[in-house]
Amino acid sequence: MAKSASVQLLGSWASPFSNRVQLALKLKSVEYELVEEAFYVSKSDRLVKANPVYQKIPVLIHDEKPVCESLVIVEYIDEAWTGKGPSILPSDPYERAIARFWAGYIDEKLETASGDEEKFAVVGKVLEGFALLEEAFAKCSKGKAFFGGDEVGYLDIALGCFLGWVKVAEIIGGGKLLDESKFPGLAGWAERFLSHDVAKDILPDALKILEFFGKVQAARAAATTAAE
Amino acid sequence: MEDGLILLGYNISMFAMRVRIALDEKGIEYEYREERLDNKSPLLLEMNPVHQKVPVLIHNGKPVSESLMILEYIDEVWKDKPPLLPSDPYQRAQARFWADLIDKKARLFYEYYSKYPQCVIVVFAELIAPHNAYFQIYINGGRRVWFSKGEELEAAKKELMDGLKLLEGELGEKVYFGGDKFGFLDVALIPFYNCFDSFESCGKLRIEEHCPKLIAWAKRCMEKESVSKSFAVAPPSMIDEYILMTRKKNGNTE
Numbered sequence: 001m002a003k004s005a006s007v008q009l010l011g012s013w014a015s016p017f018s019n020r021v022q023l024a025l026k027l028k029s030v031e032y033e034l035v036e037e038a039f040y041v042s043k044s045d046r047l048v049k050a051n052p053v054y055q056k057i058p059v060l061i062h063d064e065k066p067v068c069e070s071l072v073i074v075e076y077i078d079e080a081w082t083g084k085g086p087s088i089l090p091s092d093p094y095e096r097a098i099a100r101f102w103a104g105y106i107d108e109k110l111e112t113a114s115g116d117e118e119k120f121a122v123v124g125k126v127l128e129g130f131a132l133l134e135e136a137f138a139k140c141s142k143g144k145a146f147f148g149g150d151e152v153g154y155l156d157i158a159l160g161c162f163l164g165w166v167k168v169a170e171i172i173g174g175g176k177l178l179d180e181s182k183f184p185g186l187a188g189w190a191e192r193f194l195s196h197d198v199a200k201d202i203l204p205d206a207l208k209i210l211e212f213f214g215k216v217q218a219a220r221a222a223a224t225t226a227a228e
Numbered sequence: 229m230e231d232g233l234i235l236l237g238y239n240i241s242m243f244a245m246r247v248r249i250a251l252d253e254k255g256i257e258y259e260y261r262e263e264r265l266d267n268k269s270p271l272l273l274e275m276n277p278v279h280q281k282v283p284v285l286i287h288n289g290k291p292v293s294e295s296l297m298i299l300e301y302i303d304e305v306w307k308d309k310p311p312l313l314p315s316d317p318y319q320r321a322q323a324r325f326w327a328d329l330i331d332k333k334a335r336l337f338y339e340y341y342s343k344y345p346q347c348v349i350v351v352f353a354e355l356i357a358p359h360n361a362y363f364q365i366y367i368n369g370g371r372r373v374w375f376s377k378g379e380e381l382e383a384a385k386k387e388l389m390d391g392l393k394l395l396e397g398e399l400g401e402k403v404y405f406g407g408d409k410f411g412f413l414d415v416a417l418i419p420f421y422n423c424f425d426s427f428e429s430c431g432k433l434r435i436e437e438h439c440p441k442l443i444a445w446a447k448r449c450m451e452k453e454s455v456s457k458s459f460a461v462a463p464p465s466m467i468d469e470y471i472l473m474t475r476k477k478n479g480n481t482e
Contacts, residue, residue: 062318
């Protein structure tokens with residue numbers, strides 16, 4: 001049984017990728033120490049040492065061994081604490097493949113959207129994604145509350161971590177993205193997920209994110225001015 | 229929809245090659261169907277509507293796509309055959325991490341290749357050069373400034389070598405990335421060895437000098453029947469020709 005000191009998460013309350021790991025650890029009732037990294041300002045030596053390839057959060061350090069990349073970490077948590085708490089991934093190989101596929105799709109979509117400078121193009125990609133995920137939700141949930149069925153699972157975590165950020169985008173952009181008339185399944189799921197015990201204390205609300213976003217912009221602007 | 233196992237692939241697709249190697253390693257019988265990228269079959273479009281790409285493994289009518297996910301699926305379904313992934317959770321996480329890194333760069337490669345065939349060399353270099361500014365500019369800037377051929381080539385050479393050295397480091401003294409046994413990460417990477425020869429000729433690199441362990445590893449993998457069999461379908465010279473032909477078409481005739 002892992003002691004609290006032997007599990008550390010280099011991450012941040014403000015990072016959705018870090019939130020994924022926190023959600024997984026919570027599901028498995030694993031005690032851990034969250035080491036808050038000011039990832040938007042600089043990379044700590046500790047982070048660079050733990051993740052030399054990407055130098056990014058989150059990094060899970062279990063008994064001094066680092067695991068990087070949020071989805072890899074979530075699967076690791078499922079396997080390392082296999083007897084403890086519910087399973088994160090489904091047990092059926094085909095359903096596991098489907099869950100991994102959609103999680104991969106979400107990350108890929110994000111990667112391509114973040115390369116876009118045009119807001120219109122980004123919104124287009126998000127809506128395109130929601131349309132496909134609405135279908136995926138119907139197939140995966142089979143009428144139940146979550147992608148994982150009765151209980152929160154891998155795909156709920158993979159997508160749910162962005163819900164606060166979706167709200168922020170709606171506030172900044174002034175338009176409804178997760179529109180319940182267009183995506184009723186997803187909208188219902190979002191509400192249920194955000195009020196679930198697992199997510200409630202981990203996912204930051206939109207206003208907190210907005211405040212954070214402002215700080216990041218300011219810090220980056222100051223860094224650029226200092227550099228010039 | 230018929231029962232059984234069907235693999236939709238394309239002869240020089242390195243991703244489809246991964247699946248062929250894995251199925252052969254496990255001794256699993258399957259039907260292979262060659263797709264034409266310029267004329268995709270209705271079956272491919274139906275089974276992989278989101279990406280419309282190969283490989284797709286169709287098992288008893290149900291499709292699994294994305295090569296690494298197919299490898300995991302194969303490992304989980306055919307549990308009685310020797311596993312591709314190690315059993316220890318930490319080792320599994322490491323294998324997945326490195327395979328994901330290869331995939332990230334490979335995705336870029338294919339996107340680039342379709343937009344800028346003349347920059348095949350530069351693109352492929354990013355395939356396994358993880359943490360450098362060139363790659364970051366692409367991710368963050370969305371647009372890239374294409375340098376002259378000479379500069380591109382030099383920058384590409386450096387990136388390729390940086391990436392290969394990282395993998396060389398990860399391999400270390402092991403026989404395979406999986407340790408004593410040929411496994412998941414070996415399967416994930418070996419198809420790209422097909423391209424090393426092409427880069428040797430296009431980029432005038434001497435990979436063996438800088439990454440001797442990696443080349444030795446690749447040669448060991450080539451001795452395996454599952455690997456040499458899938459390479460035979462798409463020998464290096466075919467890729468060489470393909471790349472040189474595209475380069476010529478785009479005016480890069482050095």
